[in-house]
Amino acid sequence: MAAKTVQYDNIYLNLSEKPGKLRIAPSGLGWKSPSLAEPFTLPISEIRRFCWSRFARGYELKIILKSKDPVSLDGFSQEDLDDLINVIKQNFDMGIEQKEFSIKGWNWGEANFLGSELVFDVNSRPAFEIPISAVTNTNLSGKNEVALEFSTTDDKQIPSAQVDELVEMRLYVPGTTAKEDAADGEE
Amino acid sequence: PSSGIEKPTVKRFESYKRDSQLPQAIGELRILVDYRAQSIILPIFGRPVPFHISTLKNASKNDEGNFVYLRLNFVSPGQIGGKKDELPFEDPNAQFIRSFTFRSSNNSRMSQVFKDIQDMKKAATKRETERKEFAD
Numbered sequence: 001m002a003a004k005t006v007q008y009d010n011i012y013l014n015l016s017e018k019p020g021k022l023r024i025a026p027s028g029l030g031w032k033s034p035s036l037a038e039p040f041t042l043p044i045s046e047i048r049r050f051c052w053s054r055f056a057r058g059y060e061l062k063i064i065l066k067s068k069d070p071v072s073l074d075g076f077s078q079e080d081l082d083d084l085i086n087v088i089k090q091n092f093d094m095g096i097e098q099k100e101f102s103i104k105g106w107n108w109g110e111a112n113f114l115g116s117e118l119v120f121d122v123n124s125r126p127a128f129e130i131p132i133s134a135v136t137n138t139n140l141s142g143k144n145e146v147a148l149e150f151s152t153t154d155d156k157q158i159p160s161a162q163v164d165e166l167v168e169m170r171l172y173v174p175g176t177t178a179k180e181d182a183a184d185g186e187e
Numbered sequence: 188p189s190s191g192i193e194k195p196t197v198k199r200f201e202s203y204k205r206d207s208q209l210p211q212a213i214g215e216l217r218i219l220v221d222y223r224a225q226s227i228i229l230p231i232f233g234r235p236v237p238f239h240i241s242t243l244k245n246a247s248k249n250d251e252g253n254f255v256y257l258r259l260n261f262v263s264p265g266q267i268g269g270k271k272d273e274l275p276f277e278d279p280n281a282q283f284i285r286s287f288t289f290r291s292s293n294n295s296r297m298s299q300v301f302k303d304i305q306d307m308k309k310a311a312t313k314r315e316t317e318r319k320e321f322a323d
Contacts, residue, residue, distance in 0.1 A: 015216070015232075015233045054206040054209075055233065055234060055235075056213050056214050056215075056216050056230065056233055056234065056235055057214040057216075058214075060233075072233060074233070101234070103202055103203040103204075103205075103206065103208075103209065103236075103237050104201050104202060104203075104237075104239075105200065105201060105202025105203070105224075105226050105237045105238050105239030105242065106238075106239070106242060107238055107242040107261040107262070107263070107283055107284040108263075108276070108277070108278055108281040108282065108283045108284075109281055109282060110281060110282055111282055120284070127236055128231040128232065128234050128236045129232065129234070130231070130232055131232065134232070143265065144265060145285060152290065161216050162216050162230060162233070163215075163216060163217050163291060163292075163293060164216070164217050164218045164230055164257075164289045164290070164291045164297075165289060165290050165291070166229075166230075166231055166232065166287060166288070166289055167256070167288050167289065167290045168286070168287070168288040169284065169286070169287055169288075170284070170285040170286040171282055171283070171284060171285060172263040172264065172265065172282060172283040172284075172285050173282050174264070174279075174280055174281075174282070
């Protein structure tokens with residue numbers, strides 16, 4: 001199968017307010033929009049793997065990188081998946097991991113560090129993911145309670161679609177000490 | 188039908204079973220109140236994450252400068268003021284989300300969200316009280 005270049009219009013990059021055009025080429029990915037002077041590019045050498053899941057504005061193709069925070073591309077429709085599987089296979093010889101998230105509505109589970117993210121699992125499925133780089137402060141806010149504070153998107157290069165922003169999360173952790181094993185990129 | 192002495196049972200609830208049941212408005216990346224699913228949907232780093240009204244303990248709203256802060260406190264073990272007769276926890280050894288605080292610059296919309304959450308909580312508490320009285 002020959003490598004090829006495909007383009008998707010109306011794709012949002014990292015929760016951008018406005019959509020842009022995504023191009024997937026044999027050398028990597030590019031995203032351009034009027035809100036950016038220079039297109040955002042991602043060479044294949046930086047990409048570790050691809051994930052697919054239901055997201056806010058349709059479906060999300062999430063790109064896990066080798067050294068930086070994951071890149072989020074959302075706005076896909078469910079029907080785009082088969083094409084994406086093909087083009088990513090042909091161009092990069094990689095697969096797409098399809099993930100199902102918990103939508104049970106429960107507030108109990110287990111927080112785990114996975115690469116550069118903190119994942120809260122409910123009933124063995126992820127419920128949400130927090131980039132560790134967004135955590136600006138942590139403290140023990142009470143007996144068996146950990147508080148995480150998050151940075152806001154005020155200074156983002158691309159205008160964000162997030163109107164309501166998460167600024168703090170408190171987690172009840174049973175046991176005497178909260179144990180944190182922050183892995184550095186490896187699973 | 189009563190079987191004599193009843194053991195405390197964990198009340199099971201589930202916001203959604205399938206992704207297709209999530210309301211279209213999740214695309215707006217805002218806090219949503221979905222009465223039909225008795226749930227609040229929170230945008231957590233872009234992902235719409237539902238929380239059933241049964242998990243909510245209370246909510247509070249504070250204005251600070253140009254922003255309004257909405258804090259949602261959830262039911263979890265070992266809380267001050269936790270009632271003895273509260274429902275048992277399905278997994279008391281799990282970790283629990285105790286609270287989320289969101290910040291928004293849209294005061295009037297957040298006031299409406301806050302009111303909707305409180306109304307939904309009040310109605311759920313009332314139903315639960317009636318259910319218990321009926322069971323006695």
